[in-house]
Amino acid sequence: MGIDALRTALIDRRDFLRAAGAGFAAVMAPRAWADTLAADAVFATAFVKRDGSFGAAVLSEAGRILHTVGLPDRGHDVTFDPVSKRSVVFARQPGTFAVVFDNAGRDEPLTIASIAGRHFFGHGVFSPDGALLYATENDFDNAAGVVGIYDARSNFSRVGEFPTYGIGPHELLLLGDGRTLAIANGGIETHPDYGRAELNIATMKPSYTLVDRITGDLVEKHELPPALHQLSIRHMDRDRAGTVWFGCQYRGPPTDRPALVGRAARGKELELLEMPLDVLSALRNYIGSVAANAATGTVAVTSPEGNSLAVLDAISGRVVATRSLVEVCGLAPDGAGFMATTGAGEIVGSAGAVRSEPDYVWDNHMLRIPASA
Amino acid sequence: MPKRLALFLPLLLAAALPASAAVKASDVIGRAIDGFVRPAYASLDQHAAGLTRAMHQLCETPSEPNLEAARSAFSGTVEAWSVAEIIAFGPIKQNNRLERMLYWPDRKSIGLRQVQSTLAAKDPSATDPAQLAQKSVAMQGLGALEYVLYGDGAETLARKDDPYRCAYGAAVAGNIEAIAGEVRDAWQNPDGFASLWANPGAKNPLYRDGTEAVAELVGVFINELEMIRDVRLKGFLGAKPDADKPKQAIYWRSQNTTASLAGNLSGVDLLFQASKLGDALPADARWMAESIHIQLTNGVAAAKSVSGPIDRALADPALRDRLEHFAQITSSLSTLIGTRMTAEFGLTAGFSSLDGD
Numbered sequence: 001m002g003i004d005a006l007r008t009a010l011i012d013r014r015d016f017l018r019a020a021g022a023g024f025a026a027v028m029a030p031r032a033w034a035d036t037l038a039a040d041a042v043f044a045t046a047f048v049k050r051d052g053s054f055g056a057a058v059l060s061e062a063g064r065i066l067h068t069v070g071l072p073d074r075g076h077d078v079t080f081d082p083v084s085k086r087s088v089v090f091a092r093q094p095g096t097f098a099v100v101f102d103n104a105g106r107d108e109p110l111t112i113a114s115i116a117g118r119h120f121f122g123h124g125v126f127s128p129d130g131a132l133l134y135a136t137e138n139d140f141d142n143a144a145g146v147v148g149i150y151d152a153r154s155n156f157s158r159v160g161e162f163p164t165y166g167i168g169p170h171e172l173l174l175l176g177d178g179r180t181l182a183i184a185n186g187g188i189e190t191h192p193d194y195g196r197a198e199l200n201i202a203t204m205k206p207s208y209t210l211v212d213r214i215t216g217d218l219v220e221k222h223e224l225p226p227a228l229h230q231l232s233i234r235h236m237d238r239d240r241a242g243t244v245w246f247g248c249q250y251r252g253p254p255t256d257r258p259a260l261v262g263r264a265a266r267g268k269e270l271e272l273l274e275m276p277l278d279v280l281s282a283l284r285n286y287i288g289s290v291a292a293n294a295a296t297g298t299v300a301v302t303s304p305e306g307n308s309l310a311v312l313d314a315i316s317g318r319v320v321a322t323r324s325l326v327e328v329c330g331l332a333p334d335g336a337g338f339m340a341t342t343g344a345g346e347i348v349g350s351a352g353a354v355r356s357e358p359d360y361v362w363d364n365h366m367l368r369i370p371a372s373a
Numbered sequence: 374m375p376k377r378l379a380l381f382l383p384l385l386l387a388a389a390l391p392a393s394a395a396v397k398a399s400d401v402i403g404r405a406i407d408g409f410v411r412p413a414y415a416s417l418d419q420h421a422a423g424l425t426r427a428m429h430q431l432c433e434t435p436s437e438p439n440l441e442a443a444r445s446a447f448s449g450t451v452e453a454w455s456v457a458e459i460i461a462f463g464p465i466k467q468n469n470r471l472e473r474m475l476y477w478p479d480r481k482s483i484g485l486r487q488v489q490s491t492l493a494a495k496d497p498s499a500t501d502p503a504q505l506a507q508k509s510v511a512m513q514g515l516g517a518l519e520y521v522l523y524g525d526g527a528e529t530l531a532r533k534d535d536p537y538r539c540a541y542g543a544a545v546a547g548n549i550e551a552i553a554g555e556v557r558d559a560w561q562n563p564d565g566f567a568s569l570w571a572n573p574g575a576k577n578p579l580y581r582d583g584t585e586a587v588a589e590l591v592g593v594f595i596n597e598l599e600m601i602r603d604v605r606l607k608g609f610l611g612a613k614p615d616a617d618k619p620k621q622a623i624y625w626r627s628q629n630t631t632a633s634l635a636g637n638l639s640g641v642d643l644l645f646q647a648s649k650l651g652d653a654l655p656a657d658a659r660w661m662a663e664s665i666h667i668q669l670t671n672g673v674a675a676a677k678s679v680s681g682p683i684d685r686a687l688a689d690p691a692l693r694d695r696l697e698h699f700a701q702i703t704s705s706l707s708t709l710i711g712t713r714m715t716a717e718f719g720l721t722a723g724f725s726s727l728d729g730d
Contacts, residue, residue, distance in 0.1 A: 195603035202472040202510040
């Protein structure tokens with residue numbers, strides 16, 4: 001199988017090996033190559049093409065498209081299992097599919113369909129041993145968030161679910177103990193009968209919950225102050241200290257300027273961070289992605305609404321850098337900074353180099369997959 | 374709702390639309406406000422005032438003709454609202470006005486249950502518009518009044534035996550009038566939201582340049598066409614007839630479903646014409662403006678040609694076809710405006726408007 005793939009004109013040998021991961025490279029390539037590649041990562045993201053088609057792509061650190069997989073509709077986030085080295089891209093809400101694919105395109109993609117009465121919210125995460133996949137889902141007739149559980153070793157059959165203890169769950173993370181899931185319950189009720197229309201803006205109540213993935217029990221639940229009940233908690237990442245950073249989207253009047261970024265530590269109340277007004281204004285009450293860079297101790301947030309990116313120091317919480325980028329959203333740690341993608345097809349490297357793929361509208365999220373994974 | 378409109382060449386649009394240096398972003402927005410937004414909300418306020426009067430008249434002198442007059446005023450208000458509601462940002466987003474005016478869709482029948490229990494309990498505080506405004510958003514707007522005027526027991530309004538129902542309905546009408554008046558005044562205020570929208574600039578907290586101001590306008594077309602099709606129409610029009618859900622149709626009780634759809638599209642047409650956005654198109658793309666107008670006119674006509682109870686319309690293949698046709702027109706318009714026209718302006722609607730991801 002390797003020979004055909006290596007001959008393809010679409011990707012060169014080195015990129016193919018990189019996409020396949022270092023483990024694969026070590027088998028297929030001279031030792032020296034594997035060493036060279038060990039430092040390289042790949043990035044996975046969903047996209048919409050200008051011709052109207054949908055897919056997910058694996059990008060090199062230089063922003064080259066290494067591999068793509070087609071999707072029946074718009075995707076959202078990607079998660080990766082370092083054990084089986086497979087990625088899963090989830091449909092954007094209220095989508096009903098998730099596609100499991102091999103980053104190098106060696107295996108046929110496998111499609112997971114949501115069960116009747118549920119749809120995906122676009123995010124998921126594997127258990128550390130790669131055995132189970134957890135996805136945020138909507139029990140829409142009951143307006144209740146659930147986490148669907150899929151058995152990765154049995155063709156991703158759905159083996160159960162537990163509640164998220166909130167409405168409209170969005171991103172979820174696995175915490176460092178390997179057992180606790182952090183879940184952003186955005187608080188917004190939707191129902192597929194009405195597309196993506198938001199049905200409870202006047203009464204919405206977002207929350208941040210910690211749930212034991214083994215028992216499904218609620219471990220902690222935190223809400224924002226009542227005055228901020230329209231501040232939807234949606235995206236998260238974990239910094240090197242294990243603190244969870246979250247980014248919000250505000251559904252109240254656009255002239256309001258609530259804090260949009262906060263952090264959560266176990267056993268403590270949520271902390272919302274003040275920002276300089278010009279930085280906050282540029283985020284337009286809408287954070288689309290949050291990513292932490294453990295190497296640099298920084299956290300970045302993006303706003304496609306405000307065409308801006310802000311970087312914060314993970315200790316002090318202060319803004320240390322900002323950048324204007326048209327329709328920036330996708331975000332992943334990379335070297336000494338962050339790689340970002342935009343709706344205008346740009347891939348912006350951590351050193352600032354911009355690569356343009358004008359046929360692609362990069363979707364909201366990007367996942368960094370280290371070569372060691 | 375947040376807009377997700379990518380701006381491809383923001384510098385070109387900072388002062389003027391690229392196609393024509395003579396067409397300034399602030400002029401387009403100024404025309405949209407003066408030619409559409411202000412008159413639309415003023416009309417809503419007038420209709421709402423008439424509705425309040427008609428309700429008081431009905432309460433003072435219950436009779437069949439006065440019930441008919443109140444229902445007619447209700448339908449007129451629904452139509453005026455359907456035109457104005459395409460401007461779903463700005464003052465209507467303050468103080469939950471949008472949800473208080475129209476709590477829809479009400480999937481779990483929260484509003485229905487609250488209205489029914491209010492009518493059963495005869496809560497006196499719900500007959501005062503000011504106190505009603507502080508209650509649940511689901512029991513103080515058009516949906517609540519529709520149930521009062523058309524729901525189970527509405528026939529008692531024509532007799533003297535249920536004064537509470539009428540008094541509550543009059544309070545709902547008064548609350549609708551109050552909301553409409555606040556929104557009209559806020560748009561009229563020369564230092565208010567209108568000034569922000571029409572005067573983009575570096576210090577402007579909402580619109581940093583002309584591109585962002587124009588994107589808000591173009592976003593109305595894109596967002597509302599999607600909302601009309603995916604939320605309002607497909608909420609009850611199934612992919613096949615056996616998937617139709619007539620009781621999920623907005624205003625099904627008052628048979629205003631299609632009038633509302635027509636009002637929405639005619640609002641889009643009026644706004645497009647008033648803003649003269651089409652003038653900013655290059656000469657070889659001017660056909661788009663004409664085509665947009667023609668299709669909107671056809672869509673309005675298609676919706677208006679379906680009258681009577683919506684469940685009967687859905688059961689009649691010929692009428693149901695017209696609703697399908699209406700859906701196709703909105704899809705075609707979404708492509709024409711969202712893809713082709715935005716490309717001419719160097720804007721690209723890369724992401725869906727009803728976003729929230």
